[in-house]
Amino acid sequence: MKEVKYNINFCVKTFLALLFIANIFNAQTLEHGIKLMEVEKYKEAKSVFESIANTNPKEASSAYFNLGKLSLIDAKVDAAKEYFQKGLNIDKENAYNYVGMGNIALLQKDSVEAQKQFEEALDMTDFKDVYVFIAVADAFINSDSKNLSKAFEWMNKAKTIKDQKKNPMLYYKIAELYVKANNGSLASENYRIAINYDDKFIPAYLGLAEVYLKIKIYNDAEANLNSAYAIDSTYALTHKEFAEFYNTVRNFGKAAASYKNYIDLSERTIPKLERYATLLYLAKGYKDAIEVIKEIQTQKEADAQLTHILAFSYYALDDFTNGIPAFEKYFKLASENELISTDYQYFGKLEVLAGNDSVAALNYIKAMKMDTSLADLHGDVAAIYFKAKKYQEAADEYALKEKLVGKLSVREHFDYGRAYMILKQYANADSVFKKFTEVKPDLPLGYLWRARANTNIDTTSELGYAKPYYEKFIEIVTAPGSDQSKYKNDLMEAYRYLGYFYYIKREDPNYKDTWRDNYKNYWEKVLTLDPENKAAKDALDNLKILK
Template sequence: MKIISKIATASLGLVFMGSSSVFAQSLADAKKAIDAEQYQKAKSMLKNLTVTQGTKDENFFYLGWVYIKQDYADSAKTAFNKGIAVNPKSGLNYAGLGAVARLDKDKAGATTNFNQAIALAGKTAAPYTYVGKAYLLPTSTDGKISVDDASAAIAVLQKGKVVAPKDVELLITLGDAFASQIKSNEAYQAYSDASTIDPKNPAAKVATGVLWRYANNFEDSEKQFQDALAIDPNYGPAYREWAETDNRWATADPKAASAKIKQAVEEYKKYLSLTDLSPESQMRYADFLISAGQYQELQTVAADLAKTSNSNLRAYRYLAYAAYENKDYPAASTAMNTWMTKADPKRVLPRDYLYLGRIQMASGQDSVGINTLRKALSLDSTQTDVYGEIAKSLFRGKKYAQAGDAYKLVTQKGGRSVKLTDYFLEGISYYYGYDDKKPGTDSLLTKADSAFSYVIQKTPTAPYADAYLYRARVNDLKEKDRNNIVGYAKPFYEKYIELILAKGAPDDKGKKNLAESYVYLGNYYQFKEKDDAKATDSFTKARDNDPANKQVIAFFARKAGGAGKSK
């Protein structure tokens, strides 16, 4: 590939001796622009090269790859097919078609094209490299690379390494594949090998810096970006990754958060200044602003992008996200409807449905919003936080039994993000869903009791007092015969009283709950044990906490009446 580009440059130099403008149209320079993420510049060069050097299949491939990086898969496919028309044995363009098929979720098509690319690769590294890169293209909402995809990338790149052990781009891509699976030692070795072969390659330095970032070694990470910029002061990706590092640093060190976020934004602006300031590069800035949580800035950037005559529709996606986060729901709704109705359906992400559902619920359309969130989940089940959002909305709408089922899904599918409060809310939802006038709802009490029991089991050293309170309430409801009390709730009310009093003086809410607990015990002693002294003691404690409690007032009224009669 290097030989081809050198021959092309040399031949052009013979025809246009000393013409720097023609030299700037070489494939080598176009590839350098791609590496620097100057995609508009690279695209302009490559479009020209597909005309002036229309028999070279590489020109079409790299043009297609730029389209992939800019999220135009259909245009990429057209370019790759033209490359194959020019050279039916173009392994690179088959690698490109495989990448498009993979983005379109066409696994069989991707495998077929990747196999063809490798079969045609011969002794050249590029087809191996770009099949590897294709496997590393993110296809999920969270941008993570699956173990299977990373393994496939590593396998093909290691085959390529046998063919071309000193190809720097291949080694860096191999490092990226290892890094995606947090195989830091293997990734570091690949990047180190690339730097040894080409010490002046800024991409290897930047990749190493990213590796240090994920280890939260921010100082060494910065050093790598500085080394990359010492090699090439205009290497934009170094500033972009530096910005991402400062953003992560801000999360890890709250004391430095404000300064690091501001620094990150400035570094990203520097990155933009070193690209072509195209809508696509500003879209990448918008992606960064989302990850940095800078929604005010995002809304401004997205609004400006949406106003331009040649704006990418994707600007409306960002505008919707930002407006929602900034609680500007009418603007969010307008922008999201524009995006969802006008964008190619293949470009609509599960996260778009997630935000659409949130916007709908924030606009008072809870039922519609819940259905939209469920669609988002059907498209990407990894977004487990959505179960909680659905549950909260159902609870807010007083659809308690459904909310309990939704919280049950949170606890079952939330993984490491599940909290004890999710189990607690599951129990509360089922508790409020119970209605003794509706047959068949007894099962909800059993489900509620199970959820509260789980919370109690998981907090033996720091008991969750409210779990005892609600478990007491649930068990009290199980007392079907009020004239023959069993006392199911007694141990739980007693434990609640013990825990609350151990904390010191209760607040107003705690006093009401204590009164409720003492009232239950008073009734138990009065009607179950027939112990008037204990009953009176319990009702007295209830009165001390909540004199307005109706059962307390009734008890002492009866007692006063009984005393009057006895006289």
């Protein structure tokens, strides 16, 4: 029986694990190719194996097998099958190419043919080569096959092989099978056995970390990752698993940093860059996410998901120049059911920054139709209408926000009342400013504008509707510590109103004894603020002839 000189694995972790089983490689060049696969430098590995296949007839069959593995990693099943067949054409006693053909059959859901190929490989080595068993296990692990009973049967048989009972790779593969079978308990047990037989066996630590992460025992997951890192800090997949750990616990900054290390230690591929861009966005590294996506776009057209991240990143940076076209492109790429309310919300905000208010309002309305919890946006729509002098529409939107959200901001409340004032709907304005003063009783402008609304309801001032509000305004503005200079004109307005009010009440019995002093007091206050005020001077001159 011809001895096969290399280990085989279809799963990425086993590529890493092969570092610990280096003694099974007799050819340094094959070993170099495998080590490149371990760190996911697949292009370099392919170049090595192609060179061996073309220049080294003795190792060509093994090289074709590894080229087949690389094709499977790249999801190129037909190409993989061709490589395995080439390997068999060169050396029909190379058991691993039969395993490769069995893997193809499993992927094509032909379990009968798969078992035939696997048994051929195992029989060829008299069921005594543990690494052929491991290769078969890998084929099951990396397929959609749900029936793992035969795989477990073969792996149990592998444990009976002389001198292999303490092989950590064997228990690692059994653990991987249990992971596929959703049995975390037995998976953990076998990972620990692998570590017990070789406490430097990094893949087992990573496997344990994954199990703990899945069941949310985060401390143990992190502890195993730290153990792996302590053994070899340059081990690429350790950094990848750290990235997934930090992503799960929502430490996106560390997740992105770990994933960058993973890329730097392996191969810079489009799928990895796509994942990296996502983590950078989640970590609020918007500028870096944009740069990574730009790098991707030099090699392929960005898809809907990447364009989405790009648009959101520009939004986060208030970059409407690039953000608007990014959103427009995303809307073309995404299907209707992929669009979410936030898309329209963010697009609308960028349009506001660009000065396209009418477009922004339409997008805000779309967002609210998709998600009623975004009722706050009624305030944004109202502000756009107010700016465009569409005061009725503005008032309606403010009313909607108040009804749905239960409150308005100070600015919104103020503009809500002002909209009614401009529309000459003074009773509505009075109601709005009444509520404003209840919500913000310490702000003088609420009382001032309520007074103004009431001067338009009580146009002759006979009823004195505005009087208490002007008085309250004066009280707040003239209180110790208040900066009266900001309200000079408003104070003069209030003083004039009150001076006039007492003038028209001079014959009212209720004011018989007080009107003159109050009249004089308020007009003198006007003169204090504006010594040359003609109306105040005339009013005080008239006092001499008033009875």
